[in-house]
Amino acid sequence: MDLDGPMIHFQNVSKEYDNQSALHDITLSVEKGEMAFLTGPSGSGKTTMLKLVYLAEMPDHGSITIAGKEATSLGESGIPLIRRHIGVVFQDFRLLDNRNVFENVALALRIRGIAEREIKTRVADSLKTVNLRHKADSYPRQLSGGEQQRVVIARAVVAEPTVLLADEPTGNLDPETAEGVMRTFKDIHAKGTTILIATHNRELFRNSGKRVFRLNAGNLVGVEVC
Amino acid sequence: MASPYAFRLALQSLSKDFWINLLSMLTIFAGLFIISLSFFIFYNIDAATRNLPEKFSLVVYLEDNLPKEKVDEVIASVRSRREVASVKYISKEDAFRELKATLKNSQYVLEGIDDNPLPDSLEVKLRRDAMGSEPVRKFAETTRKIPGVSEVDYGEKFLSTLHDIRNGMRTAGILLAAILSTGIIFVCYSTVKILFYRRNDEIETFKLLGATKGFVRAPFLIEGAAIGTTGGLTCLIALYLLHHVVILRIGASVPVFKTLLFPANIFLSLPLVGMFLGISGAAIALGRLKY
Ligand SMILES: Nc1ncnc2c1ncn2[C@@H]1O[C@H](COP(=O)(O)OP(=O)(O)O)[C@@H](O)[C@H]1O
Ligand SMILES: [Mg+2]
Numbered sequence: 443m444d445l446d447g448p449m450i451h452f453q454n455v456s457k458e459y460d461n462q463s464a465l466h467d468i469t470l471s472v473e474k475g476e477m478a479f480l481t482g483p484s485g486s487g488k489t490t491m492l493k494l495v496y497l498a499e500m501p502d503h504g505s506i507t508i509a510g511k512e513a514t515s516l517g518e519s520g521i522p523l524i525r526r527h528i529g530v531v532f533q534d535f536r537l538l539d540n541r542n543v544f545e546n547v548a549l550a551l552r553i554r555g556i557a558e559r560e561i562k563t564r565v566a567d568s569l570k571t572v573n574l575r576h577k578a579d580s581y582p583r584q585l586s587g588g589e590q591q592r593v594v595i596a597r598a599v600v601a602e603p604t605v606l607l608a609d610e611p612t613g614n615l616d617p618e619t620a621e622g623v624m625r626t627f628k629d630i631h632a633k634g635t636t637i638l639i640a641t642h643n644r645e646l647f648r649n650s651g652k653r654v655f656r657l658n659a660g661n662l663v664g665v666e667v668c
Numbered sequence: 669m670a671s672p673y674a675f676r677l678a679l680q681s682l683s684k685d686f687w688i689n690l691l692s693m694l695t696i697f698a699g700l701f702i703i704s705l706s707f708f709i710f711y712n713i714d715a716a717t718r719n720l721p722e723k724f725s726l727v728v729y730l731e732d733n734l735p736k737e738k739v740d741e742v743i744a745s746v747r748s749r750r751e752v753a754s755v756k757y758i759s760k761e762d763a764f765r766e767l768k769a770t771l772k773n774s775q776y777v778l779e780g781i782d783d784n785p786l787p788d789s790l791e792v793k794l795r796r797d798a799m800g801s802e803p804v805r806k807f808a809e810t811t812r813k814i815p816g817v818s819e820v821d822y823g824e825k826f827l828s829t830l831h832d833i834r835n836g837m838r839t840a841g842i843l844l845a846a847i848l849s850t851g852i853i854f855v856c857y858s859t860v861k862i863l864f865y866r867r868n869d870e871i872e873t874f875k876l877l878g879a880t881k882g883f884v885r886a887p888f889l890i891e892g893a894a895i896g897t898t899g900g901l902t903c904l905i906a907l908y909l910l911h912h913v914v915i916l917r918i919g920a921s922v923p924v925f926k927t928l929l930f931p932a933n934i935f936l937s938l939p940l941v942g943m944f945l946g947i948s949g950a951a952i953a954l955g956r957l958k959y
Contacts, residue, residue: 496876498876518881519880519881522875522878522879522880522881523878525875525876525877525878526878528878530876530877536872536873536876538870538873540684540870549874549877550877550878552671552673553874553877553878553879553880553883554878555671558672597877
């Protein structure tokens with residue numbers, strides 16, 4: 443790992459879907475240990491930016507480096523290794539219906555080959571941070587939208603990733619629960635995790651003292667500290 | 669690569685898609701069963717006919733009144749041939765005596781024959797590897813050219829028919845086994861492909877969470893192996909039942925059935941063969957998929 447440079451760096455990155463520009467000439471950096479926000483109206487390219495970071499999409503132009511590693515030069519076998527350093531709160535959750543909450547969260551650890559004993563305690567701890575310990579045996583469809591959202595957060599943080607990406611993590615939450623989730627993120631950030639949160643909810647970063655990248659129609663239109 | 673969790677995933681999938689798995693297991697069973705039955709039949713025909721050529725011999729008739737040294741020369745010449753296993757000299761007196769013994773109960777046939785009409789001869793047995801109809805024909809031809817030999821006689825028809833049957837059976841057996849094995853591999857291939865597509869969403873999530881190729885693939889290989897092994901095991905059990913319940917029981921009233929050989933040692937490898945075919949099918953399916 444590159445110890446000096448930024449954790450995430452976009453250099454002149456463009457991305458098109460079916461010849462439709464989704465991101466245009468984006469250059470930005472997120473420093474190691476920084477907590478930053480990505481905002482903009484719906485369709486402005488927030489999700490696309492996060493997808494480029496966790497390598498679900500590849501850029502059409504420009505380069506993306508994650509912890510000093512050039513994303514486009516990673517081989518097929520390099521991608522999983524980078525993803526193991528990244529926890530993602532997916533906008534569409536990606537919970538598996540046929541597994542209970544415990545198994546859904548445990549999956550992140552099983553993929554990393556972690557021993558069963560350790561999995562038990564770590565999943566329990568992680569469910570505790572999102573206040574869902576009592577739902578460990580429930581299935582996703584038995585949970586409310588807010589509860590599902592918190593399961594996804596638990597899964598994203600359980601492996602203690604270097605980078606946490608969150609796509610509209612409070613989109614389904616009432617203000618109170620949203621505040622709880624933000625507290626969780628701040629705790630994780632305090633331990634040194636780099637966090638990038640995509641949201642159109644200004645409340646999340648108001649008076650946070652964090653950097654906010656503002657997107658509009660695929661262009662980076664401003665960076666400010668709120 | 670195959671962690672305990674991979675086995676758990678494979679087991680989950682086996683029970684979740686129980687009917688697909690059962691169906692392909694039964695198909696594998698059927699294929700292996702047909703191969704095994706053909707092998708069983710071939711094995712028995714082969715065993716029954718294997719020793720026939722040993723009883724087979726050529727008779728080399730010598731010219732009349734050949735002097736003793738000449739006879740020895742012919743014997744030496746025949747014996748020096750690579751194909752020859754043994755040579756036995758039968759003098760015309762021995763031959764006549766044997767004929768008389770054979771016809772002991774119908775002596776009238778020989779009435780009026782005082783002179784011995786039979787020639788001296790050699791009874792030649794060939795090595796088993798020279799027993800094909802073509803090598804025997806060549807051998808007879810060259811032997812006939814040795815000075816002092818008047819005629820060479822052998823059961824040409826019998827030998828070539830036997831040879832053809834055994835060769836034909838072997839070719840048909842290998843062909844059948846090859847076709848059915850390909851079929852079995854294809855069944856495992858399609859099964860794994862179907863299962864893979866059914867779980868596409870789940871696999872996509874695995875990958876986004878950082879799963880390696882091996883992590884995604886291992887359960888499918890295990891599943892292929894499990895389907896193949898169970899198919900082979902079921903086939904083994906079915907053959908065992910067939911042998912003990914059907915063949916031996918029929919053998920009680922029809923003795924021929926009792927002499928049938930059951931190549932248990934070879935059949936015991938069926939689960940392993942099934943496993944190999946199952947893993948091959950799964951591996952091909954996974955190799956052709958993108959990850
Ligand atoms: N998989 C896709 N195929 C085609 N177009 C897409 C795809 N994903 C996103 N887009 C388009 O790219 C643009 C940016 O989308 P997205 O990154 O999801 O925005 P946001 O997350 O800010 O709402 C939108 O116009 C959207 O319609
Ligand atoms: Mg989005």
